[in-house]
Amino acid sequence: VLLNNPVIDTTLEDALRDLKKGRNVLLNPDTAAINGVAGRFAPVFWSPIHFPDQPGTMGLLCHPGHPALAQFPTEPYSDWQWWDLVTASKTMVLDSLPRLRPIVRVIDNFFKNRRMADIIEASVGKGKLILVSMDITHELDRRPAARQLRYSLLQYMASPAFHPAVPLTAKQLGRLVSK
Numbered sequence: 001v002l003l004n005n006p007v008i009d010t011t012l013e014d015a016l017r018d019l020k021k022g023r024n025v026l027l028n029p030d031t032a033a034i035n036g037v038a039g040r041f042a043p044v045f046w047s048p049i050h051f052p053d054q055p056g057t058m059g060l061l062c063h064p065g066h067p068a069l070a071q072f073p074t075e076p077y078s079d080w081q082w083w084d085l086v087t088a089s090k091t092m093v094l095d096s097l098p099r100l101r102p103i104v105r106v107i108d109n110f111f112k113n114r115r116m117a118d119i120i121e122a123s124v125g126k127g128k129l130i131l132v133s134m135d136i137t138h139e140l141d142r143r144p145a146a147r148q149l150r151y152s153l154l155q156y157m158a159s160p161a162f163h164p165a166v167p168l169t170a171k172q173l174g175r176l177v178s179k
Contacts (some may be wrong), residue, residue, distance in 0.1 A: 006157035010137060012177045016170050019127030024157045026150075027131045031090040033178045034133045036116075038090060060086070060118070061105040067161045068103045068121070068130070071152035081145045088135035088146070091116050092176050100166040103130070119153075121164040124173065128164050130157060131176065 060078035102117030
């Protein structure tokens with residue numbers, strides 16, 4: 001098995017096992033396992049102060065020039081191809097992690113102003129990881145945006161361009177994904 005051929009894991013345990021072997025891992029856990037806030041496509045209604053039970057996010061900030069999105073059509077902001085992906089997601093809160101530049105950042109509201117993301121990349125031990133908190137695993141035959149995003153991420157991970165700059169530990173990943 002070639003180490004640069006990405007593997008797809010849906011649990012933190014499997015991902016850590018493969019990362020320990022030096023593999024390229026696409027971790028796409030069930031959203032119930034993600035420690036975060038519910039994904040929401042529409043921005044907050046009027047005011048998060050007066051309506052505090054809203055998820056409170058204000059859309060996405062994407063990097064269309066990033067090689068991970070080379071095969072996924074996007075602008076630097078969320079548009080309709082993100083609808084299904086965002087509504088089938090749970091947003092990760094990155095406040096407890098080292099500074100990293102998410103591939104897809106979620107914009108928090110002004111009231112909380114957290115560092116949030118739906119797609120991040122990192123090196124973990126001898127391995128390299130992309131963690132996606134959007135469902136890109138289920139019903140791909142009926143979800144073309146999820147299928148195409150998954151394809152784009154896997155193409156990037158199999159390429160020489162995949163070199164995550166920020167290292168994370170297993171403990172740090174455990175803050176994002178429950179066992």
